[in-house]
Amino acid sequence: MKHILSFDDVTYIYHTRRGETVAAEHLSFSLDEGEFAAVIGPSGCGKTTLLSLAAGLLTPSEGKVESGGASFGYMLQKDELFPWRTVEKNLYLPLEIKKMKGDAPRKRVRALAEKYGLGGFLQSYPAQLSGGMRQRAALIRTLAADPDVLLLDEPFSALDYQTRLNVTEDVSHIIRSEGKTALLITHDISEAISLADRVLVLTRRPARIRSTHSLGFSEKNPLKRREMSGFSAWFELLWKELNA
Amino acid sequence: MKHQSIPYSREHERYLRKCRKRAVLVWTCRIGLLVLLLGAWELVAALGWVDPFITSSPSRIAATIAGLYADGTLFYHVGVTLWETLAGFFLAVFLGTFTALALWWSDSLRKVLEPYIVVLNALPKIALGPLIIIWCGTGSEAIVFMTVLVGLIVAILHMLSAFIATDENKVLLLRSMGANKVQILTKLVIPSALPAFISMLKVNVGMAWIGSIMGEYIVSKAGLGYLIVYGGQVFKLDLVMSATCILCLLAALMYFLVVLLEKLLVRNGRT
Known part of the structure; x- marks a missing residue:
């Protein structure tokens, strides 16, 4: 497997008038193609900084982020659908930004929406959709420009518990069946275990990588994973590491 | 999502009836209040409890407006003021919006100009009256300015x-x-500022009438503001009241048009 994204000894410092904050320090890790990795860490440890660095929105103060020309799709905590656009127009947004003209990419997006249960809602406005469907729409928008890597910044944390389990299953299913590489940031240990192939644990700020675990589940369905015997053992281990 | 195919329950029909009743009641009270006020005004003037020379009365206002219409000056004065107001309104809205865009675009420009804008905002514009007359003359241009x-x-x-x-x-x-920044501007910043644009229009309807009438107070040969000043000077309070009533009507009409525009532009999903 080849690396699709790698951090090589990356340090990032935030500058404000009142001083400087080291958000991340000597981060090194890499992501394999087709892999689903999760990053967990205490709140406020600089997880989001890590995603912004990966997406190239921030330039590291030291070290190097290499992505070999891979394209990224960013999914945020809230769906951030534009309320003045229909669902369909929202899904086309990345195509408009990247100036992907022609009917082929739009057809592909419509097919994705159709396949994942949004077909009947293309002409609706986001306000007419439930929280779970909005988040699904946000994922399809993220997939619209066919990115190589998905960056997921706590995409479930704004949802209520029941919706959250359902959407987690949806998103997992969609990402697995589209064969995408994904990097998930979360503070929810069980979410990380139920979704990822590999979990990276960050320390308190400044974020460093405390440990990396390959989970080794063959089951990909997040709800079924939660019932498996290995689940609670992983939970205990990661819980201890987070609080250490 | 509508549920037109499902018939309403009886309770919902009762609820709808209650809503309609309430709307009818509000409108009856609104119109009733107007009739009551006008009637009382007319009555106290007719009974001589107040001097209609000072307070005028609805019938005298109606007669004055009919007189203005008969000698053909009504629409002339209304037209002059309306033109000044609309020209000033649209110029202020367009210049203001584009300036705001420029200030959004450049952080440095905004930082530099901030104190100037704050001072200009606080300055009572009427203080510039004499300057405006000297710069723009005594025509409509001065009032539009x-x-x-x-x-x-x-x-x-x-x-x-x-x-x-x-x-x-x-x-x-x-x-x-x-x-890029242009895309952020056109895809996000401008569309998301649409409700604010409408509310700015509403505020500026009021501002435009303040500006044009104030301008006509300072310098004018025609217009509703001119009629008010002239009427005051020669103690023709019927004329003052008539012009004021027409002004009320025009301002309300303009505001209503903005509300209509809002209904056309800001729809779906925005609550």
Whole structure:
């Protein structure tokens, strides 16, 4: 497997008038193609900084982020659908930004929406959709420009518990069946275990990588994973590491 | 999502009837209040409890307006003021919005100009009256200029705060898609500022009438403001009241048009 994204000894410092904050320090890790990795860490440890660095929105103060020309799709905590656009127009947004003209990419997006249960809602406005469907729409928008890597910044944390389990299953299913590489940031240990192939644990700020675990589940369905015997053992281990 | 195929329950029908009843009641009271006020005004003037020379009366106002219409000057004066107001309104709105865009675009420009805008906002524009007469003469141009001055800074400040309040996360989302600044502006900043634009229009309807009437007070040969000043000077209070009533009507009409525009532009999903 080849690396699709790698951090090589990356340090990032935030500058404000009142001083400087080291958000991340000597981060090194890499992501394999087709892999689903999760990053967990205490709140406020600089997880989001890590995603912004990966997406190239921030330039590291030291070290190097290499992505070999891979394209990224960013999914945020809230769906951030534009309320003045229909669902369909929202899904086309990345195509408009990247100036992907022609009917082929739009057809592909419509097919994705159709396949994942949004077909009947293309002409609706986001306000007419439930929280779970909005988040699904946000994922399809993220997939619209066919990115190589998905960056997921706590995409479930704004949802209520029941919706959250359902959407987690949806998103997992969609990402697995589209064969995408994904990097998930979360503070929810069980979410990380139920979704990822590999979990990276960050320390308190400044974020460093405390440990990396390959989970080794063959089951990909997040709800079924939660019932498996290995689940609670992983939970205990990661819980201890987070609080250490 | 509508449920037209499902018949309403009886309780819901009762609820709808209650809503309709309430609306009818509100409108009856509104019109009733107007009739009551006009009737009382007419009555106290007719009974001689107040001097109609000072207070005028609805019938005298109606007669005055009919007189203005008969000698053909009514629409002339209305037209002059309306033109000045609308010209000033549109100029202030366009200049204000574009200036706000420029200030949003350049952080440095905004920082540099901030104190100037704050001072200009606080300055009572009527203080510039003599200067405006010297610069623009005594024609309609001076009044339009005054109207623009009154509305411009308000428009700039209103729109700038809306542009700056654009959701940071949505900006981040667009940047993650590789959007440049023009795309962020056209796809996000402008459409999300549409409700603020409408509310700015509403505020500026009032500002434009303040500007044009104030301008006509300072210098004018025609217009509703001119009629009010002239009527006051020669103690023809019927004329003052008539012009004021017409002004009320026109301002209300203009505001109503903006509300109509709002209904056309701001629809779906925005609550």
